[in-house]
Amino acid sequence: MTKPPTIRDVARLSGVSTATVSRYFSGKADTIAPRTIESVRQAAKSLGYTPSEIGRSLRLAQSRVVVMLVPDATNHFTADIAVSVESALKGIGLSMVLANTGENAEQQDRLLADAQGLRARAIVLQGAIDTPRLRELVATQGNLIFANRRPAQGIVAPYVGIDNFQAGLAVGRYFIERGYENWVAIHGPRHYFGSTARLDGFVSGVGDASRVLQLESLYTMQAGYEHACRLLDLAPKKYSVFCANDMIAYGFYRAAMERNLRVPDDLVIFGFDDNRLNEWLAPWLTTVKVPALEFGPAIAKLIETPKPGFEDGRSIILPFELKVRQSA
Amino acid sequence: MTKPPTIRDVARLSGVSTATVSRYFSGKADTIAPRTIESVRQAAKSLGYTPSEIGRSLRLAQSRVVVMLVPDATNHFTADIAVSVESALKGIGLSMVLANTGENAEQQDRLLADAQGLRARAIVLQGAIDTPRLRELVATQGNLIFANRRPAQGIVAPYVGIDNFQAGLAVGRYFIERGYENWVAIHGPRHYFGSTARLDGFVSGVGDASRVLQLESLYTMQAGYEHACRLLDLAPKKYSVFCANDMIAYGFYRAAMERNLRVPDDLVIFGFDDNRLNEWLAPWLTTVKVPALEFGPAIAKLIETPKPGFEDGRSIILPFELKVRQSA
DNA sequence: CTGAAAGCGCTTACAG
């Protein structure tokens, strides 16, 4: 409960100046006499001193905090990316602050303001919503990084993730190759710019937009389930469904099971993400694997790299892979 | 990329002192003349000024950051609690930093040091590991809060969560009431002090420790699956299994399915947590509901309440509930 | 209703 000791307390106790103590704690110990080092170490230890990140940040005009904004932290794929990023950042001496936008534009803008207040080293957005505030920040700060979903048209900022258009295209072509019919694309909310890249790719892949039934959906099991119920009850057919993520696919599958339909005989289902739950919950699901664990290192690299390249929209494109299993 | 504007820039542009600008931004606008307010507002807006949390924190000797340490951020129940806490803290003007200990004592201690460096307002631990560093911090800082698992013997700090012993007891009694036999308790890792409270309660509930087969397990589906395979293959029986969490129960169930066993006829399974995935993935699972969404408000309240009560180990005990469904 | 000034905990260029 007592006030934490400061650098001055350590300096006093070890009989040196605060400059020396500071050097010790900021990794410049090689210019200090061994005896001095020892006395500083002792003093710090006996006081239980930990340098204040706040003092440090103020002085250096830069914090060691990276803010990550996610639409839904309880989504498993999102959480995997967050964990990967957190761990990679830790490796380069940064901390990550996680915050939920709840898919809400105002909430996002409020969090962006907070991140600015914290003087975040970088702001990583998973599934950003296109708002004026966002555009303003990208333009004036240049420390925003888009993950998993490309920024909207006209926003120039680094992107880390797969090429969603190419992935959609590959799925579309696979549908053609297999001779699937009755195409359905359940795609993500339209306010996620970039979420449509998968859809556009898919449509290109099958080659005929007019024959694709497009349904807009939240990224949840619930939403997938409801779409499926409506579809399977109103116009039952052997559909070939491309889902915007695995959660939607789970929901769709459950509705199919309830109707005694089998994959792939009565229904074809293709997911997206290959989130780690699949192995346990949906080993039957054919899906596009997005390498969640590669996001951390890529983003860390982007943050570490000297500024000159930060504003130029350079991106790190990760590889995707079609995981063909039972459902398609 | 340019340096963000400071309070001085705003003061200069609006022709007032930094004191006045500061008052405006720290909610003391009622002592400022309306015309002055307006000019400050204009100036701040045109400069795109956001007050620096760093400067503010240094001056006030207190940050608005709360650090939450979790053993595994990809666990759904953990994530639900984290989201609940983040949202409640946001409501009282605080941000949450999330960090993973990965069930690793050294990692935890490193993160605790980081939290101290950030001068965190509070540190919330979900599933803390008992280390000397942890004990030292509890004693000297008094801003640690234990969530979901009680602190170990001799650590006096506030706790938020259910009464795990009582919950285990209720499950044990339920087993007796139903006449279940062949009791198995798959409990969490022993280094989670407090994780054994559920086990102890359960043992008390059934009333005969010698007849409970106790298996130590990680909190994962994988671990639950492996325990089940071993058990069901080596000594097949109609077991009645109390799992330390729902994940373990999922894994156990899968192994049972693979062997064509049915719940509750061939096997009784009882979970713990009632994580939100159950509704979709395991609607058959009988489990103990822990109210994940009530953690946020409770923890926020603890943090807001004036210090006097902080060190005295006062706790907020949340209600649990047996959710009886198909599997038991 | 407003301002001048001190000081929160650090780091670093400069001087020795």
Next chain:
DNA sequence: CTGAAAGCGCTTACAG
């Protein structure tokens, strides 16, 4: 190898 001193962006008691 070491120290004195300035200054990072704020807030607030004090004075007017």
